[in-house]
Amino acid sequence: MATDVLPAGEGFASLAALFADRTRATFCLALLDRRAWTASELANYAQVPKSSATEHLNKLIGAGILTEIRQGRHRYVRLEDARIAELIETMASHVEPVPSNRRSYTSITRDQALRRARTCYDHLAGDLGVSLMNALVAKNIINLDSGVQLTPKGEQDLARAGISIERQGTRPLIRTCLDWTGRQYHAAGLVGGAICRHALASGWVLPTPQSRALKITDLGVMEMKRHFGLEPARGERRLQG
Amino acid sequence: MATDVLPAGEGFASLAALFADRTRATFCLALLDRRAWTASELANYAQVPKSSATEHLNKLIGAGILTEIRQGRHRYVRLEDARIAELIETMASHVEPVPSNRRSYTSITRDQALRRARTCYDHLAGDLGVSLMNALVAKNIINLDSGVQLTPKGEQDLARAGISIERQGTRPLIRTCLDWTGRQYHAAGLVGGAICRHALASGWVLPTPQSRALKITDLGVMEMKRHFGLEPARGERRLQG
DNA sequence: CCAACGGTTCGGCACGGACCGAACTATGCA
DNA sequence: TGCATAGTTCGGTCCGTGCCGAACCGTTGG
Structure with missing residues (x-):
């Protein structure tokens, strides 16, 4: 009969429509x-x-597929939760050529490199940035008791x-900056910039041609351990924030 | 880099687009x-x-979501396989209000009624039609040795x-007709029509107002058991084809 | 203060595709 | 044969929406 309540074809279609665009997919x-x-x-x-990206x-x-984390002028987004990730993986696994939710080799290695160590503005980010931040706290070079501050001892250690x-301009001495994962922080501000500049100048890390990824040198591993007690981030080391 | 191979956002979006329409959903x-x-x-x-339905x-x-079974002038379709069904169920379970892939009560009961017994053209279909067909074969009223045929004994039993x-026109004496499930057959042709006509005339089954569903009466249960050895299809009786 | 940069808003454009009616084909039955 | 019905094809219309550039806003750093 015409008065029958149809099953939720409407909502179902709306959900699918979210993924039915090449860019959003x-x-x-x-x-x-x-x-x-x-x-x-x-x-x-x-x-x-970027305007299209914003709309998407x-x-x-709005549909609850992604969550956003606003960080200064950055807008980080990631999948809302594991259920959504599973939904997308399930759908992706039905796509013809190969159930490939894996990516090309170069893409993977590029991602791993970026994840491991990279620049963010003028400071260090990635696993390196995060563990450096942790090390600085552990060694009491900075402390988090009220906000984040450089300690006098820390300033000596750095020197x-x-x-x-060099205190200058209006730039804060030290700031926290949200890392890619959206869960952990690394050090920014004058201190973050100074450390990064020094790391590059001293060959602790090497820049990469077309990317923000950095390569950590043996010298860098040694020096950062010596000065900051930083353990090398070998393999798949995981840190909880 | 611009020359990077993007993940299959294309295929993924195409798949989603299939469900991104209210009607197809x-x-x-x-x-x-x-x-x-x-x-x-x-x-x-x-x-x-119907024209829209055809296109959808x-x-x-074409995308492998559905399979079709052509049966005379009918075009039966159903989900391609269990994987597809799971995909759709997974997606449907993400639809907001309630994970409702279940339907309204009236809708369910109407379906059950239709599934149980209904007319198809002028003959009996549904579980009733299928089990009647099986009973007719078991009682050797019809046999399936070469195609499907009414036996002389069968003609006497029916009489x-x-x-x-009454043999008349060009309509075949008996035909098989694919049932809703797409897996089993029921009896059509002159024999199918005659049985259905008699069942209605004798009050074995009662028509339903706005539907092709039929209600089986107690008399019908008794008589069909007596004449055809048909067991009443109580509850959720399942038959394998 | 200014410059640089990430992100947003807005307006116009264009394309895809869903819808529908009407004519047509094919099948089943009398 | 003819009639009724299931399904298809075709053409036209219209709406949604993705795309893009340009101007704008807000944050960061100098």
Whole structure:
């Protein structure tokens, strides 16, 4: 009869429509790596203007597929939860050629490199940035008792390592900056910048041609252990935030 | 880099697009009951013209979501396989209000009624039609040795039950007709029509107002058991084809 | 203060695709 | 044969929505 209540074809179709766009689908597949990506990174990855990315992200966030974390002028997004990730993986596994939610080798290694160590503005990020942050706290170079602050002892320790902090301008001495994962922080501000500059200048890390990824040298491993008590982030070391 | 191979956002989006239409979504949810539906039934169910239904079915079949079974002028479709059904159920379970892939009570009971017994053209279908067919074979009223044929004994048995078969026109004496499930057959042709006519005339089954569903009466249960050895299809009796 | 940069808003454009009616084909039955 | 019905094809219309550029906003750092 015409008055029958139809099953939720409406809602079902709406859900599917979220993924029925090439760009949004590309976003979601990229986000399967469970990292938090910035809007620009996704836009660049999917080859669309930032304005388009914004619109797509609004839809996906509004529908509860993604969550956002605002961090200064950055907008990090990631998959809402494990259920969503599973849904996307299930759907992706039905795609013809190969159940490939895995990516190309170069893509994987590039991601791993970025995840391990990279620059963020002018400071260190990635696993390296996060564990450096932890080490600085452990060694009482900075403390988190009220906000985040450089300790007098910390300033001496840094100076002994060859890193002098020149107070200048309005830039805060030290700031926390949200890492890619969206769960952990690394050090920014004057201190973060100074450490990064020194690490590059001293050959602790090497820049990579077309990327923000950094390569940690043997010298870097040694020196960072000596000055900051930093353990090398070998293999798949995991840190909880 | 611009030359990077993007993950299969393309195929992923195409898959999602299949479900991103209200009508196709309604079809798929309806088909979750695993029955084979005809194109007209789906069109009627989703309240769209048959021409639209045809187009949607072509897409879904072309994409491997549905399979079709052509039966005379009917086009039965059902979900391709269990994997597809699971995919749809997974997606449907993410739809907001309630993980409702179940349907309204009236809808369920109407389905059950139709599933149990109904007319198909002028003959009996549904569980009743299928088990009647089986009973007719068991009692050697018809045999399936070469095609399907009415036996001389069968013709006498039917006459004794008050059902006389008048050979007339070009309509075949007996035919098989694919049932809703797409797996089993019931009896059509002159014999099928005569049995159905007699069942209605004798009060073995009662028609239903706005539906092709039939209600089996106590008399019908008794008589069909007596004449055809038909066991009453109580409760959820399942028959394998 | 200014410059640089990440992100947003807005308006216009264009394309896809869902819808529908009407004519047509094919099957089943009299 | 003819009639009724299931399904298909075709053409036209219309709406949604993805895309993009340009101007704008807010944060960061100098």
